[in-house]
Amino acid sequence: MRADLATKTADTSVRRRSKLLAAAPFAARVAAVIVLIYLLVALFAPLLAPFGEGEVVSEIPYAPPGGAFLLGTDQLGRDQFSRLIYGARNSMGIALATTAISFTLGSLFGIIAATRRGWVDQAISRFVDVIMAIPQLIFALILLSIAGSSIPNLIIIIALLDSTRVFRVARSVAMNVVAMDFIEAARLRGEGLVWIIRREILPNILPTLVAEFGLRFCFAFLTISALSFLGLGIQPPTADWGSMVREASPLIAYGKMSLFIPAVAIAVLTISVNLLVDWFLDKASGLRNER
């Protein structure tokens, strides 16, 4: 009996949670700060940018950095720095909206497939397999050229295509939880499906889904940038980093490095989000061993 009663103090988990960020590795802390800066820039773009988004401010195209134009101007004489700031807003906003939609869809269907099994699971899973069989970027290009390239179309198409991957993840993690005896215990109490999903399954798969959200955000962001680079994504005069890379790309032949500025902006955000997700997975879901 004594061994049975030997226990730890109850509130350790609470304390552990509050210390979580303080104990995070250096890389994760830096990444958190960078992501925060990006978010603030996106949020307050009109206040931060010295000029307007599509405003032609200089008669000299491709003006060198310096003076009033911190990063120089682009091919139409628009301020690169202002476009970079507005680009943060557009690129990230669209990626965020896309990820939110793809997540709602993907995890909803994933959990339903895992709990219902049988023909429901088969039908959804095979449909997803068919979509995933077609390379995502090419499929997106085809759909965009059919539907026409507008921001709502872009969001919906990328969200739909991305939700297949979210579905896969959500289904497999939910499947592990559904196999647990506590789900059976809930069924034996006569609990409804909604209660079981909300109270028994969701709390257990949320850490994995949150981490997946971070990764999916990066992919959505990259896909949109890639589409913009190809000319089918965000259309001018809206500023976004993908099209900025494309517009500056001819300059590389003349030894100008200005295309690297938006490219680096893309890379830094992607890496930072990845680092954050890595750390979160380590801590929250116990999926990996730190050793």
Add this chain to the structure above:
Amino acid sequence: MSGDETLLDIRDMRIEGESDGQWNVLVDGVDLTLKRGEVLGLVGESGAGKSTLGLAALGYVRPGCRIASGDIIFDGQDLLRLSDAERCGLRGHRISYVAQSAAASFNPAHALLRQTIETAVQRRLMNAGAARKKAVEQFRELSLPDPETIGRRYPHQVSGGQLQRVMTAMAMHCGPDLIVFDEPTTALDVTTQIDVLASIREAVEAQGIAAIYITHDLAVVAQMAHRIMVLRHGKVVEEASTQRMLDAPQNEYTRSLWAVRELAKPEETTPSSPLLTIEGLDFSYGKGFVKALDNVALTVPRGRTLAVVGESGSGKSTLGRIVAGLNVPTSGRLTFDGAALPPRLEHRNKDLLRRIQLVHQSADTALNPRHTVREIIARPLEVFFDLRGEACDRRTDELLDMIELGPRFATRLPSELSGGQKQRVNIARGIAAGPELMICDEVTSALDQLVQEGILKMLLGLQASLGVSYFFITHDISTVRAIADEVVVMHRGKVVEVGSQREIFAPPHEAYTELLLGSAPQMRADWLTEFLAERGPVARQHAQSTERNGGSTHV
């Protein structure tokens, strides 16, 4: 090799493990010596440090652990002062290890023979042909069926007991001086366990190998070891020769370990009416190819305990799940409290769901890791009694008192509880519904002896105060003795014998009941020897083959 030569000498061993950034002592200043050819039994509850100490004999600690101080002298060499490469050279060759779960330790993608000879071939101790020949000899020695061809099979194609013997063959393949057995038969059925124990013992004896035999089962260690060491909280509680330890345990803790097996439920004298009756029940998995239950009939008396006993695959859990409504029988009739019990869960109303509760075997998977103890126990109160707020909290606290934990446990998560506490919470969730019938599916089998005893006593107390009936599924004979009024013995989906506890345990028995009762190890050092002598032909034939191969198998 002289008989008195010390093979292994572990001195003042201190091993620490890290959790939450702190180093906790797992093994605390243990001395252990082992002579050549001697078998030492390490006994203790989970967390006593016996596996950690056993692995230390290989000069190995698990990730996250460290050896803080002490020496491990194996055959004159200090294992801790050797280089990694030198230590690796000893492992698998001169010191080997047999793990608890053979199924998890074999690579499912390779045939058994290939895995058995891998070490010898890789270390260039033998060429592949000689290694294969040796392995076949060893399979024969461990009385595996078809020793010539069994090596071509894959791990999933042999039974659990056979796999455990193949693993022993693998451990003995390079002719080690020492083998560490870590609970090799714990996951096996009692009737399978006997053969594995017998073949391990004879093979180890024949080759004069020293062994450390780790187990929590005292009756098993009594058959296997020359000397027993009892560990608790990483410290040696008592150490003595097997006979002396069995006859006169000195320490109070050791005595309490012995006492557990003597728990027995007194016979009820008052008559009781039937609560659940099962008649002519059949059940098949899939499309009728595998018949899991065949014409099963039994009765659970009101306020009493019916123990359903059988080995894995006997259909006892399936039967429990049918009563709970999780599996639907192919045919047959269930009557609960005078009325027909609908087989499908969806056809049972809320009150019926409340009156029959199922307690799962493993509290680890039966409790949602994200729910607190209060949430877990309060949910049936909300669902079945519509209790909310303070009334619900009060009832939860009462229930926590009933399972001997108390309200201070209410805010904990399952991960903050010990195994026994988790199982208590699991039982409390069942009790919260105020059931008339509680199906307990092996609820004590994953727990330590002393914890088991506590839970069994608690269940008996709950029955006395609440009048709940138990449908108690178990494979363990001593648990049956402790809790059952009525007993049903099952074998391969059929009921072999039914009767009161007294009737079942008193001879004459049905043949299978005889085997089941006889296979449960008893606390006598020569029990296995007697059992094998009595069983006759198999054992004798086995002894002959050992004689034939015994001398020639040394490398």
